[in-house]
Amino acid sequence: MLKFRTSGYSGFSVKYSSFFDNKIAVATSANYGLAGNGRLYILSINPNGQITQDIYFDTQDGLFDLSWSEINENHVAASSGDGTIKLFDLHVGTYPVAVWNEHHKEVFSINWNLTDKSSFVSSSWDGTIKVWSANRKQSLVNLSSSSSTFAPTTKPSSVPLSKSQKPGSNLTNTQCVYQAKVSPHAPNLIASVNASSRLQLWDVRSARPLQMDILCHNGLEALGLDWNKYRSTVLATSGVDKTIRVWDLRMITNKFPASHSLNGSNSAPQNEMVGNQLPVRNVTWSPHSSNKLLSCGYDMTARIWDDVTDKRAPRTINNSTGCINSFNNHKEFVIGGDWSLWGEPGWVVTTGWDEMVYVWNSNRRY
C-alpha cells in the first residue's frame, strides 16, 4: 500500500493516466468542497514505492472531477464548483491552457470519450449534460436531464455531506446530474445518473436523444455510474439507498416506465450488491476483468465486488457473496477511485475527505 497526503484538500476524484504507467491525477477541494480553492495534483508512483508530486494546479473554486485527455498525454481536464471546465498542461504549469464556461452550477463529472477520443462529456448540478470537443470553445451537444423527469417521484435527498451531518439536512437539489459517461464501445451513447434517482441513456446522433429513463435507486439520489468494459450492454449504478446495481440494457424492456406513473416503479436490475452502511458514491468496472467492480462509499470503505450473475439463471440476483474485499484505511468518506490500466492487474487508487490518496492491490487484504 502506497500513500500520499493532499494536505488541506479533500479528495474528490482520482484517475490513472491513459498514457503513462505510473502517473495519477487527483482533483481536490479545500473545505470539503463547500467553499474555497481547488487543487489538481499530478503524482508519480516511483519504483521505490514512493508517491511524489510532479506538479499541482490551483483553482479559484473546488474541483470535483477530472479526466485525462485521450489524445494528449500532457493534458488533464478538471471540472469545478464555479461551473467551469479547465484543461491543464503538465508542461505549462500554474494556469490552464483552455477553459470551457457554459454550466451554471457545479460541474460534478467529466469523462473523456474513450473511442472517439476527440471529445468529452460533462454533467452538472444545473441539470444538463454537455458534450465538448477539445478544440472548440462552445459545447457540441447540450442535453437536459431534468426536463424529462418528474420531481414529485423524488424523496428528500439524504446524501450525508459529513459523517456528523444529519440525514435530510441536504444542500443539494433534484436537478443534479451526478455522473455522465460515454460508452467505451459506442462513441455516441451516453449514460447518466441524477438526483431524481434516474438512470438515463442518450444517443447524441438522434433527434430525440433520450433513449431510456428509468428509476434506478428507489427514488433516492443516484450518485455513481460506469459502463462495463467487456459487456457492452452492462452498466453499474450506485446510490443513496446504499446499493450498487448492475443493469443489462437488453433486459430493460420498458425504457420509459416513469412516464406512465408518477411513482414509476424500479426497473429490475440484473444484480444488486448490498453491504455498504451508507450511500455509495462511485463505482468503476475493472479494465482487466468483466465482473470486478470497485466502489467508493460514505461508510469510509472502498470495496471490490464480484458481479456473479448466474449465466444459467440470469435473472437471479446473487447479492450475498458479492463483496470480495474491503479497504478500510480511509478515515473519512471515500469519494473517488480508479483501477490501474497498465502493469499488473488489480491495483487501484482511492481518495477521499481524509486528504489521503492510497494506491493498493485489490487482491490483498490490508
Place this chain on the structure above:
Amino acid sequence: MKTTESADSNQVFEKFHHYDWENDLVYQAGLKNIYNSYFKANTSMTPAKKQQIITNSKVFYFKKTFDVQIDLGQYGRWVQESCSPGFSNTPEISLEHQPQPQQEQGEQSSLSYDELVELIVAGKEIPGIRKIPNIVLEDQASRSVLSQRRKPWEIKDDDEKEKEIEIEISSAV
C-alpha cells in the same frame, strides 16, 4: 527614529499586501510576459520557484511604479505578525508558505465540517481562500509526442478476434 521607520514600513507592507494585483492591467500584462517568455522555456521549474519569481515581479513592479523598495525578509516577518485572525491574508505572496510545508497546510484547513457550515450560514469569511488570477495560456499547450495506447479490453478484444480468425482458418483447412 526607529518607530517612525517601522511605522512607515508597516504602511508600505500593508499597501503591498492589499494591493489589487488582479485589476492592475499594467502588472497583469507584465505577468503574462513572464509566463510567455520565462516559464514556458523552463518546463521543469517547480511551483515554489515560479511563486518566488511572481513575488519578485511584484517587488520589482512596486519599486518601478511607486518608488518603494520592499524587503521580502522584513515583509515575511510582518505578514506573520500582522496576519492574525480578522486580517485578510493572501498566502500566495507570503514567503512563509513556500514550499508548501504539509503540516501547516493541513492545519490551515482543519476547520471541521460543522464549523465550516456555521461560518457559511452566518455569512462570515472563510479563512485562507486565495485569489487565483483568471489567466488562460491558450497558445502554450504542448504537443503530444506519445502514441495512443490500446486499453486492456481493446487488446483482449483483438486477441479474441485473432483467435476466432485462427479457428476459422484451421476449420477451413
